[in-house]
Amino acid sequence: MIGVLMFLNSRGDVALSRTFRDGFSVRGLAESFRNRLISTSEVERSPINILDDLCYVHVRYRDVYVVLVSDGNTNCFACFQYLLQLLEVCQAYLDTISEETLKDNFVALQQLIDETMDFGYPQTMEAELLKTFIGVKGINIALMKKPEQSERVTARLTGKMPWRKRDLFYRVNEIFIDVSEELYVLVSQRGQVLESNVVGSVMVKNFLSGMPECQIELNDDFNLNDASYHSCVSLQADRNISFVPLDGKFLLMRYRAALASSPPLKVLHTHIREVSKTRTEIDFGLKCDIKEGMRCDDVEIRIPCPENTADVNLSVARGRVQFDGVQHAVIWKLPTLSQNDEELLLTAEIVLLAPTIATSEQVWSRPPIKISFTTPSHVLSGFRVKELRVEEPLLRYSASKWVRYLTTTGQYEWRL
Known part of the structure; x- marks a missing residue:
């Protein structure tokens, strides 16, 4: 499947590489990537x-390119999934990923790559499991020489739930669910909604003892057709999300859904009057149409x-x-808006620089109005955690459960 993995800096120089199959030259592949892709933008x-x-598949993280190369009919989505999970594993070991940290932790990263990829096929991608026998200095040889510890690591690697230890214990058992959504809205000049959807994520942070079985029951009217889940999730036929959680904080799922209502902030009118070549007037009206x-x-x-505004x-x-x-x-800033607020008005008198011969024929492109805000304690897609259940079959404790909602704007634009 995959022949070579390369970590390249912003110039295309190799910081770290691993060859999984014969017949590949890392130097030649890096030169091709640098000369034909990086140099030409x-x-x-x-x-x-x-x-x-x-086939070259790459992702960029800051100033580092992570590249997979294959000579076959590659499953590109599987490659992207591997690259993203590999970056998560590396971030679990390193404070930041850069050319310097890659070179400083060369031994540990090489051994991590060997565990996550075998002959070009992805294998173990659980950072918590890898940490049990690979440290920052590499594989813990002393640990692996102990038969009991070695058997325990092997059992986790080949077990049903390699992402979680069985001997975890907390004095206070708690689980926190954070449901956050980004709102993407695009409205035309005539007020027609061209795009209206949300991209959501569910983050779980838990301090639970033993091997708890968690179950999230969602509201019936929410459509879950476009969603991706962590490997620990078992999606039930009754739309319940069952999982044995990783210890600590992790991303449980992502989803995309349509906005359940009209856009919460509406531009009622934008009147632009060109009084003269050096003066323009703008009347702007805004109304909050969010739910009560x-x-x-x-x-x-x-x-x-306009760019020639004085x-x-x-x-x-x-x-x-x-x-x-x-x-x-x-830039107009308002601390808070609700449905009970009246229409808000803004008037602007724009003084322009007198046009020159070079700029007289330039036409203002009228970029869209951009709006940003947050909606605390609510999400706008209709996603709701109806019930959260936590059961530990052996310890049988009662866990404290918390659910929080938040909406932010990803891209909210209104065309002029």
Whole structure:
């Protein structure tokens, strides 16, 4: 399947590599990736590239490219999944991933790669399990020489639930569920909603003893067709999510869903009047249309202005507003909005620099209005944890359970 794994710096130099199959030259592969992708900026266009009948799949983490190379009909989605999980494993060992940390921890990383990949096929990807016998200095030889410890590691590697130890114990048993969503909305000039969906994630942080069996029951009216889960999850026919959790904090699932209601913040009108070549007036109206009992906090509206803007005279009845000359935008900040608020108005008189011969024919492209906010204690897709059950068949303790919701904006744009 996979022939070579390479960690390259921003220039394309090899910081770390591992060859899984014969017939590959790491130096030649790195030169091809550098000369034909990095040097030509083609690397930013697509994470999958075919060069000389070889398939290159890469992800970028800060200034490091992690590249997989194969000469066969590669399952690219499996490659991406491996790369992302490998980065998570590396982050569990290193404070940060950079060229320096890769070279400083060369031995441990090579042994980690050997455990996660065997002859080009992904194997063990659980960071907590790998930590039991691979430290920052490499494999713990003294530990593996002890028959009892070696058998315990082998049992976890080949067992049904390799992600969790059996002898965990906490004086206080607790589990925290964080449901967070990012809102993506795009509205046309006429107010037509072109895009309206959310991308959600469920993070679990737990301090539970033994081998607890957890079950999340969701509300019946939520559609779970587009979702991905951690390998510890067993999805039941009755839409319940059953899992034996990893110890500590981990990502349980991701999902994508449609917005259950209309966009919470609406631009009622945006009137742009060109009074003269050096003066433009803007009237802007905003209304909060969120459900009753919910609110939008830390609201920020960015209204674009022409690049030749010299000064802006602003007037609002509520909040703080200022002109950002670097971003060429009026920034209006409001602490909180709810359904009971009246329409909010902003007027702006934009003073423009007189056009020159070079700029007289330039036309303002009118970028979209960008809005950001947070909705505490609520999500807008309709996702709800109806019930959370925790059962430990041997210890039979009663765990404290907490569920928290939060919505933020990923991209919320209103075209001018």
